[in-house]
Amino acid sequence: MKKIVLWLLTTALLLCCAGCTSGSVDPSEPENADGRLIAQQISEGAVPARELAQTVLTEYLKEREAYSPLGNAGELDGRIVIFTVFASGTDYSWDFSKQEDADQKKKCLKDLSEAAAYLTGQAAKYGRDVEFLYDWEEDPGLAAEYSAGHPMASAASTREIAYELASARQLKETYGAGQVIYLFIVNSGPDNTKHSHANSYDPQKTGENASFMDLIEYAKINLHSDYEGERWDAQSSTYAHEILHLFGVPDLYKAGPLITQEYADHMDAVMSTAYYPDIMYGGVPGWSAWDHVFSDVDAYYAGLTDTCEDVEAYGLGKSQHIADQ
Numbered sequence: 606m607k608k609i610v611l612w613l614l615t616t617a618l619l620l621c622c623a624g625c626t627s628g629s630v631d632p633s634e635p636e637n638a639d640g641r642l643i644a645q646q647i648s649e650g651a652v653p654a655r656e657l658a659q660t661v662l663t664e665y666l667k668e669r670e671a672y673s674p675l676g677n678a679g680e681l682d683g684r685i686v687i688f689t690v691f692a693s694g695t696d697y698s699w700d701f702s703k704q705e706d707a708d709q710k711k712k713c714l715k716d717l718s719e720a721a722a723y724l725t726g727q728a729a730k731y732g733r734d735v736e737f738l739y740d741w742e743e744d745p746g747l748a749a750e751y752s753a754g755h756p757m758a759s760a761a762s763t764r765e766i767a768y769e770l771a772s773a774r775q776l777k778e779t780y781g782a783g784q785v786i787y788l789f790i791v792n793s794g795p796d797n798t799k800h801s802h803a804n805s806y807d808p809q810k811t812g813e814n815a816s817f818m819d820l821i822e823y824a825k826i827n828l829h830s831d832y833e834g835e836r837w838d839a840q841s842s843t844y845a846h847e848i849l850h851l852f853g854v855p856d857l858y859k860a861g862p863l864i865t866q867e868y869a870d871h872m873d874a875v876m877s878t879a880y881y882p883d884i885m886y887g888g889v890p891g892w893s894a895w896d897h898v899f900s901d902v903d904a905y906y907a908g909l910t911d912t913c914e915d916v917e918a919y920g921l922g923k924s925q926h927i928a929d930q
């Protein structure tokens with residue numbers, strides 16, 4: 606759960622996110638949602654959509670077996686495609702003929718650019734040479750507009766759009782990249798109560814039991830949201846935080862599969878007196894990604910280092926980047 610804390614007289618807003626945890630379930634989603642969506646499309650006469658869905662699912666299953674034990678965003682290393690989806694639904698939408706939306710799109714690129722530079726810089730400290738391809742002004746093929754017949758606040762909209770996207774394997778081939786991230790950007794209004802979140806690949810969800818959405822990794826950035834009565838606007842630290850989730854880094858402000866409650870409490874204590882927040886702990890409105898600490902814990906879970914004092918001292922979970930013995 607998010608919360609607001611006082612931070613050196615500045616309101617600090619913890620970034621995210623009910624949906625951050627790998628494998629989390631959106632309670633608004635029915636079980637077997639893939640099947641329901643396909644059934645709905647059939648009932649609407651959209652049989653080609655069903656065929657498309659099956660084709661794409663087959664494509665992703667092939668990719669998982671062939672390339673990506675950690676999903677489409679595996680290693681924070683080398684060339685990484687960020688394919689941006691300007692996503693419109695029945696609640697929030699984009700209209701780039703409007704100056705306001707065109708300006709917002711430019712701000713998205715600025716924030717994403719800052720986040721990419723921040724992550725590249727952090728990885729370089731650990732000897733990794735990361736190159737993010739994301740600039741849709743340089744290469745229009747790196748972004749596209751998509752519309753869904755569902756509210757963008759629901760995961761059903763993401764699923765509906767995802768079926769239409771080029772697969773990670775196709776994008777890797779096109780750009781000579783080793784990793785792919787899908788970034789959904791939602792032009793949400795300040796009344797939106799959903800937070801930005803990330804859908805990380807869960808290695809437990811594999812084989813025939815995997816749904817299409819289990820097999821792709823994406824971050825969904827909600828540009829504006831109401832956070833317990835306070836307005837929160839996505840900023841570069843939001844992008845960096847969500848992208849790190851896709852490479853396996855957990856939230857550090859709450860207990861989860863990798864983080865103990867003791868460590869979350871420890872982080873609360875440390876962060877209450879720290880000037881700069883950890884990128885996976887929280888954010889301060891208006892602060893750049895560069896104003897956030899990238900700790901050894903973050904590096905450990907991102908696969909940049911195999912050892913980490915805090916992980917050992919607090920008995921934290923093992924990084925997905927370290928193979929089972």
Ligand SMILES: [Zn+2]
Nearest residue numbers: 621622625856
């Ligand atoms: Zn998070």
